[in-house]
Amino acid sequence: MYHSDLDKIPEKPLTNKCIVLDLDETLVHSCGESDIELLKQLQIYTDPSNYDLRERVYKITMEDVIHKKGTGEKTEMWGIARPNVREFLIHCFTYFKIVIIWSAGRKKYVHAIIDKIFQDLKRPHIIWTYDDLEKLPNNTLIKPLNKLIDEISGLKKHMSLENTFIVDDRVSVFSEPNPYNGILIPAYKPTFNVKNLRDDDNTLEQLSKWFMKSEVINCKDIRKLSKVNIFNY
Numbered sequence: 001m002y003h004s005d006l007d008k009i010p011e012k013p014l015t016n017k018c019i020v021l022d023l024d025e026t027l028v029h030s031c032g033e034s035d036i037e038l039l040k041q042l043q044i045y046t047d048p049s050n051y052d053l054r055e056r057v058y059k060i061t062m063e064d065v066i067h068k069k070g071t072g073e074k075t076e077m078w079g080i081a082r083p084n085v086r087e088f089l090i091h092c093f094t095y096f097k098i099v100i101i102w103s104a105g106r107k108k109y110v111h112a113i114i115d116k117i118f119q120d121l122k123r124p125h126i127i128w129t130y131d132d133l134e135k136l137p138n139n140t141l142i143k144p145l146n147k148l149i150d151e152i153s154g155l156k157k158h159m160s161l162e163n164t165f166i167v168d169d170r171v172s173v174f175s176e177p178n179p180y181n182g183i184l185i186p187a188y189k190p191t192f193n194v195k196n197l198r199d200d201d202n203t204l205e206q207l208s209k210w211f212m213k214s215e216v217i218n219c220k221d222i223r224k225l226s227k228v229n230i231f232n233y
Contacts, residue, residue, distance in 0.1 A: 028081050062074070102126075
């Protein structure tokens with residue numbers, strides 16, 4: 001089957017670098033029950049003038065996300081992908097040797113979201129979820145890169161602290177284990193009205209442009225790069 005998006009992804013990436021991406025508030029925003037009715041009222045699926053938003057909105061229904069398998073407890077969620085997410089993912093596969101999703105969400109939820117936003121694209125090389133997080137004594141959940149590198153067979157040949165970025169909207173997940181690998185991305189939390197959902201959030205575009213700077217492309221140890229002004233222009 002032909003997919004034009006796949007044609008944009010070269011077999012050999014631009015760099016040997018790796019990236020670990022968060023999902024919620026980084027690439028997507030999913031709704032709680034209080035927001036679901038608001039989103040339905042926008043008539044995104046029924047009003048032709050909202051077609052552009054329809055491509056970014058997702059609806060997923062899952063069984064037994066938290067409860068024991070076989071319970072039959074259904075969970076319905078709606079949400080919206082961040083503007084430019086598809087272009088950003090294509091850029092990631094073009095640029096990075098390894099693309100990883102590590103979300104604090106439950107396994108069924110994470111895989112359902114990935115099915116939506118990676119549709120017709122390559123799948124992430126690795127998908128980690130809530131069960132793979134570590135917890136500090138103060139109950140802070142963290143995503144230590146060394147855990148990934150040590151536990152995934154063969155990953156050490158490609159991934160190290162010198163060549164891996166972790167992108168998240170919560171500094172706490174990387175500030176203690178890997179403070180110099182982390183990129184703190186502004187959280188994506190749109191208000192549910194048509195105007196706000198259409199507002200141009202260029203965060204992912206800014207991040208892609210920063211990755212393309214020569215000093216980033218050629219950097220041998222990404223921990224030495226300043227990451228504080230990526231989104232300030």
